Amino acid sequence: MGLLYLLAATVNVWVLVLVLTAAFAFQFIAGEPPCPLCVMQRIALMMCALGPLYMLRQARDRALTARDVGIGSGIAIIAALLGATTSTRQVLLHILPGDPGFGTPFLGLHLYTWCLIAFISQIAASGLMLIGSAWLKEEERVAWRVASVTARAFVVIVVANLLSVIAEAGFNWDLPSDPVGYLLFKK
Amino acid sequence: MVYALFMILVLLTFGAMWRGHALQLPLFLLTVVLVLLHVVADMTTPLTLSF
Numbered sequence A: 001m002g003l004l005y006l007l008a009a010t011v012n013v014w015v016l017v018l019v020l021t022a023a024f025a026f027q028f029i030a031g032e033p034p035c036p037l038c039v040m041q042r043i044a045l046m047m048c049a050l051g052p053l054y055m056l057r058q059a060r061d062r063a064l065t066a067r068d069v070g071i072g073s074g075i076a077i078i079a080a081l082l083g084a085t086t087s088t089r090q091v092l093l094h095i096l097p098g099d100p101g102f103g104t105p106f107l108g109l110h111l112y113t114w115c116l117i118a119f120i121s122q123i124a125a126s127g128l129m130l131i132g133s134a135w136l137k138e139e140e141r142v143a144w145r146v147a148s149v150t151a152r153a154f155v156v157i158v159v160a161n162l163l164s165v166i167a168e169a170g171f172n173w174d175l176p177s178d179p180v181g182y183l184l185f186k187k
Numbered sequence B: 001m002v003y004a005l006f007m008i009l010v011l012l013t014f015g016a017m018w019r020g021h022a023l024q025l026p027l028f029l030l031t032v033v034l035v036l037l038h039v040v041a042d043m044t045t046p047l048t049l050s051f
Helices: A002-029 A036-061 A066-093 A111-135 A146-169 B002-018 B024-043
Strands: none
Touching: A002 A036, A002 A066, A002 A111, A002 A146, A036 A066, A036 A111, A036 A146, A036 B002, A036 B024, A066 A111, A066 B024, A146 B002, B002 B024
């Protein structure tokens, strides 16, 4: 069961990293810099990843315990609730009939709608992990070498987003509501 | 810059977490509170400020 938890936590982080990478790719391929609410959703996705990363970290030196699963899932659920609030806010801003929405849709849905689905899925996944901890054998330590690679991937995507948002905001405190370029490189 | 600050807080929280530092959960909660305050501020300002 411990191995299953580490596998689930690793997959969880990689899914979030891939979602962030896809959003990043969308930003450059479609040429659409993210709006303030989009950036907030990205930050919430990063915060969601802290939950499963906590579990991976705790399992590095000793066996994973139900307490670790509880704290990790709690972190992910709180972050996902924060993200879902932001996504819902953006969905509601564009819910009126005739509103084209913000940005280019992907598979028929806008990115903020996909984000809402991602946050709800994260809450469901964390809930399942909490229930599953009833069967966790706490004495079973598993060597999980993928954890450090997963952590590095997380750091890379967060740093990439950090540089991107600095370029987008320039020396301003906030982003423009409808950004069209990177203010740091504008005269 | 406010978003860069949030991302730096996420990185700091992760750093504390990976080193097993006692500040890992307080840092996470601080990030949650600051992000929540920013979202609430956005929700309570005129629609022209957010998309």
